[in-house]
Amino acid sequence: MRSFSDKEKAIINKLISIKRNSKLEELQVARLLREQLSCFAIKWTLEPKELSLYYYESKKLGNVDWDGLRKNYFQTVDFLYFIEELENYNLIKLQTLSFDLKNDDERLLYDRNLYEFKHDAFWQKSNDTKYLVPVEAKHNVYVDFVNYLEKYANKVIYPLPLLEDLAENEFKSIEQRNFEKQLKKANKHHKEQLKVANKSFYVAMLAVVVSTIVPFGVNKCTDPVELNRKQIESLQKAIKESK
Incomplete structure (x- = not known):
């Protein structure tokens, strides 16, 4: 129509x-x-x-x-x-x-x-x-x-x-109104999914930041520890992966 x-x-x-x-x-x-x-x-x-x-x-x-x-x-x-x-x-x-x-x-x-x-x-x-x-x-x-x-x-x-x-x-028309209702429902669902995704992203980012900072915080509170070359490379690799 x-x-x-x-x-x-x-x-x-x-x-x-x-x-x-x-x-x-x-x-x-x-x-x-x-x-x-x-x-x-x-x-x-x-x-x-x-x-x-x-x-x-x-x-x-x-x-x-x-x-x-x-x-x-x-x-x-x-x-x-x-x-x-x-x-x-x-x-x-x-x-x-x-x-x-x-x-x-x-x-x-x-x-x-x-x-x-x-x-x-x-x-x-x-x-x-x-x-x-x-x-x-x-x-x-x-x-x-x-x-x-x-x-x-x-x-x-x-x-x-x-x-x-x-x-x-x-x-x-009834068809147009039903379509608009479905579209509104789909948009609402999309926004909810996006909101959940954003929360997950921020949680993941926080986890990365914490995993990066904690080792350095521990090092400041304890006596210096001597690391060999292999341990240093392993630590560098872990930092890069966390980033």
């Missing part, structure tokens, strides 16, 4: 938070995707394969942010590819809503609480009155990515416990 970016972690944390608050309706892919976008609405058709991005900003009439509008396509692709990736990692399951998309008028993502799409136009709801929304711009993209929208539009994301475990452990 790869590492996740900060933006991806934020999406994962949001999914988990929604699940823990028991708000199933907020786990709908269409709703989550719409929250990722800045455009007014997106619409797609299968024949021909066409994705349309709609721009409407009541406070800035006539001032269309074309770059911002086109950016919504990439945000849509990134989000749905990421959802597919989480599914492939077995971190989420996708549940299907009880309806299928039957016509192009249903292949739309927009805020249905505030607006209505009818007669190929958007209408704003206001009590019992409806106002035509003057859509200012529309950007079309002709790609087969519309198949992803068709696949995920009526799905609900269910975060599995494994995803929750991942988020609770700094986004480290």
Whole structure:
């Protein structure tokens, strides 16, 4: 499993938070995707394969942010590819809503609480009155990515416990955490062995020093002893070996 970016972690944390608050309706892919976008609405058709991005900003009439509008396509692709990736990692399951998309008028993502799409136009709801929304711009993209929208539009994301475990452990997988534990244990064992080896080394050095000094200390406390050449060579050899 790869590492996740900060933006991806934020999406994962949001999914988990929604699940823990028991708000199933907020786990709908269409709703989550719409929250990722800045455009007014997106619409797609299968024949021909066409994705349309709609721009409407009541406070800035006539001032269309074309770059911002086109950016919504990439945000849509990134989000749905990421959802597919989480599914492939077995971190989420996708549940299907009880309806299928039957016509192009249903292949739309927009805020249905505030607006209505009818007669190929958007209408704003206001009590019992409806106002035509003057859509200012529309950007079309002709790609087969519309198949992803068709696949995920009526799905609900269910975060599995494994995803929750991942988020609770700094986004480290169980395998990574086990490896780090083994590595930590191995490092600890190595340090203990090194400590024992160091103690043994110092004890050995002390023994060498003592074996070298003691004969001279004894000689100072006793009368001079005459040594022959053979004894001197033997003593020199012992000193060298002790060193």
